[in-house]
Amino acid sequence: MNLTDAQQAMLDGGQGAAVRQAMQILRAVGLAKQAPYCIPVRSAHVGLSVTSLRDVGVRWLESLADDGARVCVPTTTNVLSIDREAVGASPRGDAELQQRALHALARMGAATTCSCNPFSQGYLPARGESVAWSESATAPFVNGVLGARTNREGATALASALTGITPCYGMHQTAERRGTAVFRVTAALAGLDGFHLLGAVVARRCADRIPVLVGLPSSIAQDDLYGFCAAFATYSSLSMFHMVGVTPEAPTLRAALGGGADAGRPRGRIETTQDPQRIQADTMDIGDRDLEAQRKAIDGLGGLPADVAVVGCPHVSLAQLREIALLMHGRAVSRDKTFFVHTNVVVRAEAARLGLLEKLVQAGVKVTCDTCVYTSLDTLSRHSRLLTNSSKMAFLMSSRGLSTALASTADCVRAMT
Amino acid sequence: MITRATKRAALRGTGLVAGVARGIARTCRDAVSVARIDPETGVLHEPGHALDGCCLAGGILVFPAGKGSSGGSYILMSLAAKKIGPIAIVMDVADAVVVAGAVLAGIPLVTGLGAEALGCINEGDRLLVDGGTGLVRFL
Numbered sequence: 001m002n003l004t005d006a007q008q009a010m011l012d013g014g015q016g017a018a019v020r021q022a023m024q025i026l027r028a029v030g031l032a033k034q035a036p037y038c039i040p041v042r043s044a045h046v047g048l049s050v051t052s053l054r055d056v057g058v059r060w061l062e063s064l065a066d067d068g069a070r071v072c073v074p075t076t077t078n079v080l081s082i083d084r085e086a087v088g089a090s091p092r093g094d095a096e097l098q099q100r101a102l103h104a105l106a107r108m109g110a111a112t113t114c115s116c117n118p119f120s121q122g123y124l125p126a127r128g129e130s131v132a133w134s135e136s137a138t139a140p141f142v143n144g145v146l147g148a149r150t151n152r153e154g155a156t157a158l159a160s161a162l163t164g165i166t167p168c169y170g171m172h173q174t175a176e177r178r179g180t181a182v183f184r185v186t187a188a189l190a191g192l193d194g195f196h197l198l199g200a201v202v203a204r205r206c207a208d209r210i211p212v213l214v215g216l217p218s219s220i221a222q223d224d225l226y227g228f229c230a231a232f233a234t235y236s237s238l239s240m241f242h243m244v245g246v247t248p249e250a251p252t253l254r255a256a257l258g259g260g261a262d263a264g265r266p267r268g269r270i271e272t273t274q275d276p277q278r279i280q281a282d283t284m285d286i287g288d289r290d291l292e293a294q295r296k297a298i299d300g301l302g303g304l305p306a307d308v309a310v311v312g313c314p315h316v317s318l319a320q321l322r323e324i325a326l327l328m329h330g331r332a333v334s335r336d337k338t339f340f341v342h343t344n345v346v347v348r349a350e351a352a353r354l355g356l357l358e359k360l361v362q363a364g365v366k367v368t369c370d371t372c373v374y375t376s377l378d379t380l381s382r383h384s385r386l387l388t389n390s391s392k393m394a395f396l397m398s399s400r401g402l403s404t405a406l407a408s409t410a411d412c413v414r415a416m417t
Numbered sequence: 418m419i420t421r422a423t424k425r426a427a428l429r430g431t432g433l434v435a436g437v438a439r440g441i442a443r444t445c446r447d448a449v450s451v452a453r454i455d456p457e458t459g460v461l462h463e464p465g466h467a468l469d470g471c472c473l474a475g476g477i478l479v480f481p482a483g484k485g486s487s488g489g490s491y492i493l494m495s496l497a498a499k500k501i502g503p504i505a506i507v508m509d510v511a512d513a514v515v516v517a518g519a520v521l522a523g524i525p526l527v528t529g530l531g532a533e534a535l536g537c538i539n540e541g542d543r544l545l546v547d548g549g550t551g552l553v554r555f556l
Binding site: 021031047055131134151154 | 431512520
């Protein structure tokens, strides 16, 4: 991989130990992915949950900040393992550890926005720009909805934040973004849970081929796209999909498959033998039955009543919070039930200003900020029966041994009141 | 075709994280999520996986590709700090999670051996891994 003089100087330690280590990470990843060079990034979104960082990772973040490391592009932060405002309520020493991680990132100049859904806070990379975003659910949205470019990042996102660059591979290369499988969607898709099911079905059926969806309306609500992307990322390691009429690079099916004016010259791993006509001929259908089959496949409740409902994976937007407030009108959460709504600091502040937050809290809804029941240190009992409108939440919590099932937002409200 | 003669010599890949380690190969033919290694014990937990329940502390982890949560990078870092992690990693198709984790943890890493070469490393083989040169030698 070719490095510029400035990049080589960073690798040689000219900007301190933290930047040197960041460059070591990016160089090693670039070599592994056969990136020819590095390219600038316009923003980064970095993870800092202590459930993965642990004490060793937090001490490392603090050492970076002590070394004088500072982000050199706008940098947002992912979910925490605690609600900042409820720190005192947590008996765990890890809550203090989480505060230290957040403080270290803040010292490095990152915004303490703390959400898995930075889009709901107004952070929207522009079409064509390269960024380095962690949190798997953000990558399909950045690439497939916004037409910006990111690979699925982890520790590398912080390395990019500190250096302003990323190795040019994967989603940063036009040829790697092309669609290689076509799905015709005939399912009715009523509501967010429908899009969660669609994301899961597409991910499971496309395997390692980048899916192109046709037949969807071009006016899909942004909230439904968050859901689709989170579900897609849960069941697939891909960072890209195309929805014809939605994805900026997919005004037409032909463009999505690499035959349009938007397509760059073939380069990298995808070979030119992938004939758009042949791909089109193998079109697969996804109908209502497929979505219902997916809903049944992940149903772990088998008709038993849920005692916990979770909405907000990814974090709810203001529009979703309004919808929940409308659904809750005149209702209250039953005494033996717990209804979590997860959101972030920006949406919650606006909801408080509008009086929505107070109404929900008075009705017994637990509106959390910065975190969720999966990343939280205060985890739910394994015996909980959990209803959610999110495929991702259902998958994650069932992997922890809880019984889970997918339902619409309205059904989650009904089950808890 | 890789023969026993090849095996007596060395396999060559790309060295991504420098350092030399000698130890016993812990191999599997499935993708590994390093995020599933318990950072307190070094034991991998993934029902149905060939290495489920295996303690990887002190071994040389040999596997075809990575998968799973990006938090795995920090898990490798925690394991190395407690000296209960793998002492070297040999994999075929490198992913950013393992590569970044190996850099942060200082674990020698060799990648890109090719599926065939990787396949002739058996569980229990004694190996010398040189993350600087990319050489994997049978001892």
